[in-house]
Amino acid sequence: MAVQGIVVENVSRVFGGLKAVDGVSLTLARGETVAIVGPNGAGKSTLVQLISGVDRADSGSIHVDGVRTDRLSSDRIARLGVGRSFQTSRVFPALTVWDSVLVGVQPGLIERPSGRLIDPVTESLGALLGLGFWRRRVKAQEAAAEAALKLFGDRLWPRRDQPALSLSYANRRRLEIARLLAAEPRYLLLDEPSAGMNPTETEELTHLILDLRRTHPQTGILVIEHKLSMVRRIADRVVVLNQGRVLIEDKPDHALDHPEVVEAYLGKPRTGASFQDAHHG
Amino acid sequence: MELFLSQILNGLAIGQVYALIALGFSLVFGVANIINFAQGALFMLGAFIAYSAIAWFELPLVAAAAVSVVIVAILGLLLERIALRPLIGAPYIAPFLSTLAISTIIDQSAEIIWSPESQPFPAALSNTTFFIGNAYITLTDLVIFAFGAAATVALTLFISFTWTGRALRATAQDSAAAAQLGIRTEAMRQIAFGLAGALGALSGILVALYFQSVFPQMGIPFGLKGFAAALLGGLASIPGAVVGGLLLGIGETLASAYVGDSYRDAIAFTLLLLMLLVKPNGLLGSKRLDALGGAGAAAGAMPTTSLLASSSSQQTAIRAVYLPAWGFLVVGIAFATVPLVLTSTYVLQALIYGFIFALLAVSTSLVSGSVGILSIGHAAFFGVGAYAVGILARPYGLSADATLLVAIALTALVAVVAAIPLLRLTGHTAALGTLAIGQIGFLVFLNWVSVTRGPMGILNIPHPVLEILGGARFATTAQKYWLVLGFVVIGLVIAERYVSSPIGRVWRAIREDRLAAQASGLPVKRYILLAFAISGALAGLAGGLFAYVQQVVSPESFTVETSILVLTMAVLGGLGNFTGAAVSGFALAILPEFLRGFAEWRMIIYGLLLLAALRVRPQGLLGAR
Ligand SMILES: Nc1ncnc2c1ncn2[C@@H]1O[C@H](COP(=O)(O)OP(=O)(O)O)[C@@H](O)[C@H]1O
Ligand SMILES: [Mg+2]
Numbered sequence: 001m002a003v004q005g006i007v008v009e010n011v012s013r014v015f016g017g018l019k020a021v022d023g024v025s026l027t028l029a030r031g032e033t034v035a036i037v038g039p040n041g042a043g044k045s046t047l048v049q050l051i052s053g054v055d056r057a058d059s060g061s062i063h064v065d066g067v068r069t070d071r072l073s074s075d076r077i078a079r080l081g082v083g084r085s086f087q088t089s090r091v092f093p094a095l096t097v098w099d100s101v102l103v104g105v106q107p108g109l110i111e112r113p114s115g116r117l118i119d120p121v122t123e124s125l126g127a128l129l130g131l132g133f134w135r136r137r138v139k140a141q142e143a144a145a146e147a148a149l150k151l152f153g154d155r156l157w158p159r160r161d162q163p164a165l166s167l168s169y170a171n172r173r174r175l176e177i178a179r180l181l182a183a184e185p186r187y188l189l190l191d192e193p194s195a196g197m198n199p200t201e202t203e204e205l206t207h208l209i210l211d212l213r214r215t216h217p218q219t220g221i222l223v224i225e226h227k228l229s230m231v232r233r234i235a236d237r238v239v240v241l242n243q244g245r246v247l248i249e250d251k252p253d254h255a256l257d258h259p260e261v262v263e264a265y266l267g268k269p270r271t272g273a274s275f276q277d278a279h280h281g
Numbered sequence: 282m283e284l285f286l287s288q289i290l291n292g293l294a295i296g297q298v299y300a301l302i303a304l305g306f307s308l309v310f311g312v313a314n315i316i317n318f319a320q321g322a323l324f325m326l327g328a329f330i331a332y333s334a335i336a337w338f339e340l341p342l343v344a345a346a347a348v349s350v351v352i353v354a355i356l357g358l359l360l361e362r363i364a365l366r367p368l369i370g371a372p373y374i375a376p377f378l379s380t381l382a383i384s385t386i387i388d389q390s391a392e393i394i395w396s397p398e399s400q401p402f403p404a405a406l407s408n409t410t411f412f413i414g415n416a417y418i419t420l421t422d423l424v425i426f427a428f429g430a431a432a433t434v435a436l437t438l439f440i441s442f443t444w445t446g447r448a449l450r451a452t453a454q455d456s457a458a459a460a461q462l463g464i465r466t467e468a469m470r471q472i473a474f475g476l477a478g479a480l481g482a483l484s485g486i487l488v489a490l491y492f493q494s495v496f497p498q499m500g501i502p503f504g505l506k507g508f509a510a511a512l513l514g515g516l517a518s519i520p521g522a523v524v525g526g527l528l529l530g531i532g533e534t535l536a537s538a539y540v541g542d543s544y545r546d547a548i549a550f551t552l553l554l555l556m557l558l559v560k561p562n563g564l565l566g567s568k569r570l571d572a573l574g575g576a577g578a579a580a581g582a583m584p585t586t587s588l589l590a591s592s593s594s595q596q597t598a599i600r601a602v603y604l605p606a607w608g609f610l611v612v613g614i615a616f617a618t619v620p621l622v623l624t625s626t627y628v629l630q631a632l633i634y635g636f637i638f639a640l641l642a643v644s645t646s647l648v649s650g651s652v653g654i655l656s657i658g659h660a661a662f663f664g665v666g667a668y669a670v671g672i673l674a675r676p677y678g679l680s681a682d683a684t685l686l687v688a689i690a691l692t693a694l695v696a697v698v699a700a701i702p703l704l705r706l707t708g709h710t711a712a713l714g715t716l717a718i719g720q721i722g723f724l725v726f727l728n729w730v731s732v733t734r735g736p737m738g739i740l741n742i743p744h745p746v747l748e749i750l751g752g753a754r755f756a757t758t759a760q761k762y763w764l765v766l767g768f769v770v771i772g773l774v775i776a777e778r779y780v781s782s783p784i785g786r787v788w789r790a791i792r793e794d795r796l797a798a799q800a801s802g803l804p805v806k807r808y809i810l811l812a813f814a815i816s817g818a819l820a821g822l823a824g825g826l827f828a829y830v831q832q833v834v835s836p837e838s839f840t841v842e843t844s845i846l847v848l849t850m851a852v853l854g855g856l857g858n859f860t861g862a863a864v865s866g867f868a869l870a871i872l873p874e875f876l877r878g879f880a881e882w883r884m885i886i887y888g889l890l891l892l893a894a895l896r897v898r899p900q901g902l903l904g905a906r
Binding site for chain 2: 086099100104117120
């Protein structure tokens with residue numbers, strides 16, 4: 001039985017002398033929600049780039065459910081069940097909302113249960129001739145896409161025929177998350193999902209994640225988040241990164257009130273009232 | 282060994298010329314962040330203006346060169362003013378296509394002014410040969426090298442030590458910051474284009490001296506080599522351009538000495554493709570290439586790799602209008618009745634070409650529009666299909682079912698292989714890669730005499746016979762009309778089915794944001810290769826039908842002009858919109874049939890159409906999809 005979860009061991013990434021990620025180790029088990037916090041430039045996004053295979057680590061290893069992934073391409077890693085969002089949402093601007101979400105389920109359409117991909121000829125025949133087996137697969141994927149869009153109430157579903165470029169900033173974030181969820185990932189990596197959202201929208205997102213935790217108890221969620229009030233509500237554990245290193249890893253209340261963390265965030269020891277949200281970038 | 286050293290000296294001379302062309306690319310790329318496709322046309326004009334000054338006005342070489350350099354520098358300024366300035370804020374692809382249109386217009390005008398033939402360029406220098414040890418170098422080579430090197434040094438000094446030069450560099454590094462410092466960045470853009478024109482003219486004259494001839498079609502191959510040199514050096518660096526030019530010159534000269542002179546260009550372009558394959562950012566590496574077209578907006582507020590996006594991240598929201606797959610069937614049936622009421626062979630023949638080009642334009646639109654890899658090389662795929670039929674039909678007595686099937690399969694295979702070097706590229710670089718593919722194709726058709734019969738071409742292709750229709754023979758024009766229409770409709774229906782299927786959706790997602798598509802779990806390269814296979818199959822079918830209709834296959838049908846023409850059709854119809862591509866392919870192909878007597882104006886008209894469309898409606902007639 002292979003080790004379940006995402007296991008990051010001693011991973012580093014250097015950009016021309018700058019150690020963006022410096023010997024980081026962490027784990028994300030299924031069903032668990034871990035928040036990564038830290039000041040701007042701490043290496044949080046880079047870590048997500050490395051786990052998702054969009055960028056390559058210089059050293060260290062990453063395993064997903066026992067499979068070593070640090071040399072795999074990002075599409076392979078995604079098909080292992082790792083879905084990620086981008087700090088600046090990436091939504092296929094000219095595609096409609098509906099098409100964008102369907103792109104998310106496409107890998108499931110062409111993947112056999114064994115994990116191998118259906119060959120292009122079979123895929124072409126299925127798509128062109130509308131064969132029965134293919135249509136059933138398409139129907140199932142479309143149902144997943146519809147369900148994912150409807151998770152966001154009337155934010156996205158009524159806009160499904162609009163191009164993504166016409167969406168508001170917050171809706172683009174929602175669309176990106178919907179695209180990930182449609183693929184029913186085992187692990188979800190979210191890079192600042194609430195950035196650019198107002199308090200009401202942030203509250204909505206918090207509820208969405210809490211709901212997800214209930215409806216998908218087997219999904220591991222790694223979320224990079226600056227809004228610490230939200231972190232306190234959704235996370236089981238918090239990993240604080242600073243200058244590419246793990247500063248502390250603990251339960252949210254312990255980690256976030258730790259003097260070193262407060263200092264890393266605010267540049268001086270905490271005095272007086274406990275701070276709520278750190279606003280960086 | 283002597284031969285080897287002499288070849289190296291010879292290569293240094295021509296390499297110095299490539300370096301000059303490369304510098305023209307680098308300057309413009311550095312300052313304006315676009316690849317100026319018309320650099321080759323400026324180069325060609327430089328050579329021809331000097332030629333005319335000598336041949337018509339009997340100026341001495343130096344005076345003729347000076348006149349030419351000044352005139353072409355002014356043309357460079359005009360190019361920026363007319364073709365590019367109005368497009369600021371337009372989709373990423375617009376400036377590139379605009380310089381492509383201008384280049385077509387200049388090339389064709391040159392053919393009208395100076396005739397399409399090559400002209401002898403007066404040998405201004407004696408045939409003196411110098412020996413260095415046992416290696417030799419001619420006086421001409423020496424002069425070319427000296428002039429090229431002097432121009433490079435002068436440019437470097439200008440860039441490094443004058444105020445204008447520093448302002449140019451500042452603009453190249455950070456246009457916005459330069460503007461803040463009070464530098465007039467628009468003026469800098471103009472200066473860059475003016476300098477590029479001057480460099481182009483100078484290099485054109487040196488090449489004319491080197492080969493002692495000038496011809497109106499010289500712009501594209503030399504422009505492409507200059508681009509290859511610039512790319513080799515990392516595109517935005519002056520020393521890089523020089524090193525790249527010299528390396529290319531030496532490599533090409535050695536290769537042509539040891540492999541054969543007729544393969545000189547094919548080798549240069551193959552080197553370019555290999556470069557793109559292993560080091561797409563150039564030997565010296567330049568991250569800025571990533572920012573070209575493609576990933577230009579990837580760092581913006583709304584990341585995308587789409588060429589149809591613009592720096593303001595806004596795509597003009599024009600709803601695409603297009604037929605469903607069965608719509609093509611209905612239109613096809615309507616067209617099938619035409620020979621029943623119209624018997625004019627002339628009209629039917631024109632319509633047949635219209636159908637073939639409709640299919641070819643759709644094939645181009647598939648990779649250029651749906652996948653977003655702009656193709657300026659589709660004539661090569663068209664040619665592979667045509668030659669497959671030409672070669673197989675008579676000697677082997679094969680039926681049309683068999684020959685067309687081979688044409689389709691072979692072209693699909695060729696397209697897939699050709700696409701491999703393009704897999705990691707986006708934007709303008711990918712487009713120039715396809716141009717190299719197109720050039721290689723043409724050179725193979727022209728030079729692989731034992732298979733293609735070279736410039737002679739393959740004659741007397743028999744009338745097609747279809748075994749699946751019980752050996753039916755298609756001999757009359759009306760019969761061929763039905764045959765072509767039938768196959769074209771099948772091709773169009775399949776293409777439309779593809780692009781409206783989940784596969785087509787993936788293609789568009791790859792165009793919109795390749796990184797996100799891959800991070801979503803899609804095997805991006807596989808889907809790109811599939812697109813090239815389908816596109817190649819369609820182009821191969823078009824080529825095969827073309828061979829049966831013409832009954833002759835020869836290289837001049839598959840020049841870069843044809844590639845530019847079909848790309849223009851695809852853009853005018855709306856990239857990725859197959860209905861649009863089919864309509865404009867059909868219309869533009871039959872248009873010249875009704876403009877007899879204006880044959881030589883054809884490409885100019887297309888160029889102007891493209892320029893106008895880019896300004897008025899960059900999303901194409903029926904809207905990009
Ligand atoms: N592709 C890159 N090239 C060079 N430096 C980078 C690159 N990506 C990130 N960095 C640098 O690495 C550091 C960490 O960046 P990032 O992971 O984005 O931080 P965070 O997400 O915690 O704000 C920063 O100093 C950033 O400038
Ligand atoms: Mg970040």
